[in-house]
Amino acid sequence: MGMWIGRNRKARICYGFDEIALVPGDVTINPNEVDTTFQIGDLKFKVPILASAMDGVVDVAFAIEMGKLGGIAVLNLEGVQTRYKNPAEVLDRISNSSKEEATQILQSIYTEPIQEDLIAARIREIKAAKVPAVVSSIPQRAERFGKIAQEAGADIFVIQSTVSTVRHLSKEYKTLDIGNFCSKMKIPVVIGNTVTYSATLELMACGPAGVLIGVGPGAACTTRGVLGLGVPQVTATADCAAARDEHHKRTGKYIPIITDGGMNKGGDICKAFACGADAVMIGSAFARTQEAPGKGFHWGMATPHSNLPRGTRIKVGVTGSLKQILFGPANLDDGSQNLMGALTTCMGSVGASTIRELQRTEIIIAPSIKSEGKLFQTVQGVGMGK
C-alpha cells in the first residue's frame, strides 16, 4: 500500500471529492421515502448538515432559522458575537470595507477582547426560540467557556482547532485534558479537527459525542499552501469512519463523525456520506444565504490571525434563502441549492434508504473535470421525472 515517491520513501495516494463519483444502484428508491436522520448524543436532526462556526455564516438569527429547519448552526464564541454587544455594526464595517482594507480591518476588529457575559446572552437568545444552541471555542478556552455555555443552557459544545490531538505538548502553557473535559461536561462535546485513523481513535477514547473531520481539505486550501499540511476529505472521512467503526466494535459506543470543509456542491455532500460521514459541516454554501450575517462575504476564523493569516475575506454573494439552499426550489443549476433534495435524490438513485446505507454505497475513481466537455455535457440530463 502506497507508492514510492523516492528511495526508501513511500506515500499513500489520497483522494478528494473531485476524484470520485457514486454509482447508481441495482435498486432505486423514491427520494421522498428515504431517511436522513442524524443523531448526536440524544438529539436527533432530520437535516444532517451543520453550519460552520464562522462569523460570516452564523449569528443568533441564523442559528434560530437553521434550528427551525431541522439542522444545526454552530455559534463561534470567539468571534464578533461575543466581542461586541452590537455585532451588526461591526459586520457592516467588514462587508463595506474594500478588498484592500479587508484583512487589516478584520485583524483590528478581532483584537477586541471577548466579553464573557455575551456568551451566556447569545445562548439564551437562541434558546428563547426553542431550538438547540450549539457553540464552539478553541481548546485553550474550552474549560472556561464550556462551563459558561453549559450553565447558559447550550445543548452541544464544540472544541475546534486546526489540528486537535489528545497529546498536545507544551511547556509554555497548560494543555486541555480532553478526556477530563468530556466527562466533566454534562452536555455533549464535539471535538475536532482530525483526519487520521489513529488520532480519531485516541480522541474517541476521550468520550466526545462527535468528531469533526478535516484538515486542509481540498487541494486549494490555505492550510495546505501555507503549512504543507492536509488530507483530502475522501480519504480522511473513510479513515476516520473506520476508526469510528473500530471504536464501536471495541466499546459498543457509536460516535458520529462530521466531515468539515471542502464540500462545494450537493454532489460533494452526497460523496462525503458515501465515504462514511454521519453528518457534514458547511460554511460557504450558507454564507450565500439571505440570513447569513456576512451579507455575501465570508471569512475563516484564521483569516484575522495576527502573525500567520490563512484565508481572506471572500465575496460569495447572496443567492437565496436558507430554506431554499436546504430544500429548494433551486434557481441555480450548479448544485449549490436544494442540498437536501440532492441528498435524497442521490440516496434514491443508489438505493440507500438511510445514511448508514449510503455510507456503504459503491464509489468509483472518475476522471476530474475537463473544460472541453462542459458545453455538451451540461445539457445531457434526460428524464423530467425523478
Add this chain to the structure above:
Amino acid sequence: MGMWIGRNRKARICYGFDEIALVPGDVTINPNEVDTTFQIGDLKFKVPILASAMDGVVDVAFAIEMGKLGGIAVLNLEGVQTRYKNPAEVLDRISNSSKEEATQILQSIYTEPIQEDLIAARIREIKAAKVPAVVSSIPQRAERFGKIAQEAGADIFVIQSTVSTVRHLSKEYKTLDIGNFCSKMKIPVVIGNTVTYSATLELMACGPAGVLIGVGPGAACTTRGVLGLGVPQVTATADCAAARDEHHKRTGKYIPIITDGGMNKGGDICKAFACGADAVMIGSAFARTQEAPGKGFHWGMATPHSNLPRGTRIKVGVTGSLKQILFGPANLDDGSQNLMGALTTCMGSVGASTIRELQRTEIIIAPSIKSEGKLFQTVQGVGMGK
C-alpha cells in the same frame, strides 16, 4: 481490482472518452468499404446514431429528415411537441428569451399539461413520410403512452429516466413492471439509462430490444455535480457491453446497447463503439443542425425541473445541415461534422470492417489534453489522401 481510497474502502478507476484513444491496425481498410449497420429488433439502420429525445433537437420534421438519411430520431412525448398544438411558437419564445429569463420561461412552458391526442398526431405525421417513428416517455407514463404510441403506429418505444432499474421502490406510487411492459408491447422497447453490469443484466432479462447506457457521463455533467452520481462512459459502456455479451451467452439473444451522452466529437463516437456500443445517442451535435427545432439552443429535459434543475439552456449555434453533420463535407475541423465520415475513416484505420469488429479494437489510455501542445499539434496532420 480497485484502489484503496481510505481504510477499508476501495474504488475502481473508471475512464471517460478524454482518457483513451484508439490504435491504428496492422491491417487498414478503404473507408468506403466498411459496414456500419445497426439493427434493433428487426429494423436495420445504416447510420448507427440516434438523435436524443430533447426538445431542442427532435421535432417531426427533424425525425423525418433523420429517417431519410438512415438514422433514428427519438421524439420526446413529454416535451413541447405533445404539450402544444403549435410548438413552433413556444420554441420561438425559448430561443428568443434572454439568458436570464431562460430557465424561468422553460419552467413555465413545461407546466402546460400533455395533450394525449397530440401523441398520436405526431407519430402519424412522422409515419406519413414513410420513415420509422421512435418515441419516448419516463417510466411513470410508459404504460399509458406506450399503448397510445403503438396504436398510432410507432416503430420503437423508448422508456428513459436518469437511472432506470428493474427494482424501483416506492410506497407513494405504483412502479412500472418493466418485464410485463416489454412482453405486452408489440413493438420493440428500448430502456435506460443504466451504467452497471448487474443492472444491465437485470434490465435485459426483462426483454427489451435495446438498453441506453449513460448516467452522468463526462466529468462536467450536472448530474455528477448536483448528485455526486455518474460513471464515465468508457467504463460504463464496456461494463454494459460485457452484460450484453453475458446475456447473449446465456439466452442466445443479442440485445444491443446504445451509449447515450458525453460524446462531443467524431472521435468520441468512434471510441464509444470501440468500448462496445452497438449504437450511440447524441444531442448537442444535432442541436447545431439547421433542422433542429431549438434554432441553435439546446436544453436537457431535466433543465425545467421545478425543484432541482440540472443543466441550463445553452447556445450551441447552427453550423450546418443534418446531412452535413452526418456525412459532410465538414466546414469545421473540430470533429463536430461528418460524423459518419469520421466513423468509417476510423474503422478503416483500425482495420475494422464492421461495428462488431470495431468493438474489439485496441484501446489505450492516453494523456489528456494539454493546452500548451495545441498550437503545434493542430497542424501536424500529414497526408492529403486518407
Add this chain to the structure above:
Amino acid sequence: MGMWIGRNRKARICYGFDEIALVPGDVTINPNEVDTTFQIGDLKFKVPILASAMDGVVDVAFAIEMGKLGGIAVLNLEGVQTRYKNPAEVLDRISNSSKEEATQILQSIYTEPIQEDLIAARIREIKAAKVPAVVSSIPQRAERFGKIAQEAGADIFVIQSTVSTVRHLSKEYKTLDIGNFCSKMKIPVVIGNTVTYSATLELMACGPAGVLIGVGPGAACTTRGVLGLGVPQVTATADCAAARDEHHKRTGKYIPIITDGGMNKGGDICKAFACGADAVMIGSAFARTQEAPGKGFHWGMATPHSNLPRGTRIKVGVTGSLKQILFGPANLDDGSQNLMGALTTCMGSVGASTIRELQRTEIIIAPSIKSEGKLFQTVQGVGMGK
C-alpha cells in the same frame, strides 16, 4: 500489463512528452564534444532533424538552406510547389487571407491538379545547390511520382499517409505493394506513419531505409479528436524502436526511425531521442523561420481535405532565421530556438556521447505542468557556464 477500463477490457497506459523528463547522468560531457550524426541509407547528416513535408514549411529555397546547414527538408510533391508554376503568388494568397476565408481558400487552391513536369523541376532546382533532394507523396501516387523523382535525381523518397500498413485492403482501387516498391527504387525509401511494434516490423520487412513514427501524436491532435485515433509519441517511439531493434537482431539491418510530430520545444526533441528515435521530423518550429514559405502561417496537408478536414491554418509568426532556430543564438527562452544547442547540452548533461547512447538514457515520469508554479520556477536556473 494494462489497466482495467471496464469489465473484460484492458488498456495500456501510453505516454506523451509532457509526462516525462530525463535524468542527469553520473557522468557529464562537454556539449561541444558529443556526436549527433544521423545516417539514412548511405547519407549522413550532422543535424538529425527533418523539416516536415508541409507547404508552409518547405519550398526549394528552404530545402537548400536546410541542406546547407546539415539537415533534411522534405518537399511535398502534392502541395502548391507542384500544382503551381509560381507558388509564391499562391502562398501570398494564403498568408493574406483572413481567418474566416482561410480554409475555403486552401480548399480551392488544392483542387488545382498536380503538374508532373514541376516534380522534376523542383528536384533539379534543389540539386543545383548541391544539397540532397528529399521528396514525398501519398501511397496512391508513389509508383508514378517515385519514378519521376528518382529520374530527376532525388536522393530520398518518402511515402507518407496518416496510417501506413503493409496490408491495406480495398476492392475499389489497387493498393501499393510496399515491398515491391522499395526493392524497385534505387534511392532510399522512407515510409510512414506508423505507431505500433507489429506494424513497424511488417513495414521494415519491406526494406525501407527509414520509418516515420507518429499518428495523432500529442493529445490535442486533430486526428485524435476527429477519429479517436492516436498513440502519444513517447510510447509510440519506444515501441517502434523496439521493433527496429528486433528487426536488427533478426536481419542485421538497422533501419532508423524518425519520430514525426508532437515536439514543440528543444526538450521534446531530446525526449524523442531518449525514447529511441534516430531522428525527428518537425513542422511548426520551422514554420516560424524567416525562410519558411508560409510567412508565419502553418497548415497541415489534411487541412484542405474536401470532406473531412483536420487542422486549420494557424498563425505561428516569424521568430528567427533557420540557422538561429537550429543553432542559436536564441532570443526566446521557450525552447523553440537553438534546437541543436538544446540537444547537445542535454546529451552532455545525461552523459550521452552519441544518439545511440542518448536512446538508452534514464527516463522518468514527472508531473505535468502546473500554472501556479510558473512564476517562481522560470527564474530558478542557476549557473551561467555549461
Add this chain to the structure above:
Amino acid sequence: MGMWIGRNRKARICYGFDEIALVPGDVTINPNEVDTTFQIGDLKFKVPILASAMDGVVDVAFAIEMGKLGGIAVLNLEGVQTRYKNPAEVLDRISNSSKEEATQILQSIYTEPIQEDLIAARIREIKAAKVPAVVSSIPQRAERFGKIAQEAGADIFVIQSTVSTVRHLSKEYKTLDIGNFCSKMKIPVVIGNTVTYSATLELMACGPAGVLIGVGPGAACTTRGVLGLGVPQVTATADCAAARDEHHKRTGKYIPIITDGGMNKGGDICKAFACGADAVMIGSAFARTQEAPGKGFHWGMATPHSNLPRGTRIKVGVTGSLKQILFGPANLDDGSQNLMGALTTCMGSVGASTIRELQRTEIIIAPSIKSEGKLFQTVQGVGMGK
C-alpha cells in the same frame, strides 16, 4: 518499480511538491518549542534557509541582514557584484528597462569581465558586519575564486552549476577535481546541483560540507522545457537524502543536503524538509523583499546566457521586509511570508520537535489543485489559536 512507458522501456514515477501533502500527527507540539537548527561544517544557523546566489536577490547589504536574522545568503561571484564597482547603477538599469529590452540589456551587462579584486572586497564588506560570508562560482572558476574567497575571509564556498558530477568529460578544457578542491580548501565547500542517489554518493565521497539538490525542479522549469531535463524535487530530495544517510552509515560523516528551487510557499518548504532536506535554498521569495537588490525584479543566472538563455527577467514585486518574509507578521495569506512561522507551525502540527524528526513525518500523495474548489476552500480555515 517503475511503469512501462513502451516496449522494453520502464520509467519511475517522480513527484513534485504540488503532488504531496503532510499528515497531522497523533502528537502535536507548541510551535514555539520546536528546534529548527541547521548545521554546516561547524557553523550553526537557526534559520535553515539559504538565499540563492542570484543578482536580484543577494548583494552585500542583503547578505548582512540575512546573516543577522540567523540565515545564510549566497553571494554570486560571477554576477554584477564582481563585474561592477558600483553595481547599484547597473541594477537600476535592469529594473528600469522595459520588458522588451530586458533580455538584451541583461546579456550586454553580463559581458563585462569579472574584476577579481571586487571578490575580496565584497567578502570583506560582509565580514565587517560580523556575519558569515558565503560565496559561489561555477566549477570552471572554483580553483581561482575559491582561493581568493578563502583568503578574503569567506566562511563557506559554494560550487554551483546546472548539473555537477564528479566525472565531467572534456578534451577542450581542464575539468575541476572536486575531491582535490575540497581537501585543499580550509573552509567548508558546498557543491551542486545534483538530483540522483548515485551522483550524490559520488559527490559526497569528495568531502564537501553540503550538497545542493535540484535540476529542473518543478514542471514549468525552463531547463525542463529547453533540455527535457529535470527531476521533481520531492523525489530528488528523497533520493539524495537516502544517499546522505547511506554515506553517513558508511563513513560516519553526516553531509547535509540543501533542496534548491521549486519552493513557492511556506508549505513547499515544509514539504522539502519532510522529504529529507536539511536546509532549503530559495530565490523568488527573497527577491520580493525590500532588501533585495532586484527592486522587485528577478532573473536566473542562466537568463543572460548568450547562446541558449533559460528563464527571463520577471517582475515579482516587493511585498515586505526580509524580516517579515522570514518571521512575519504576514500581510499576505498566500504562504509567501512568515516562512519560519509556517515551518514551526507545521512542525508543531505533525509533532516534529527537530528537523530530523520532520524528515521522517508521514507524506501522502494528494490531488493537485482544482480551480473550482478555490473559492470555497480558501475560507475554510477554523481556529484562531494555533
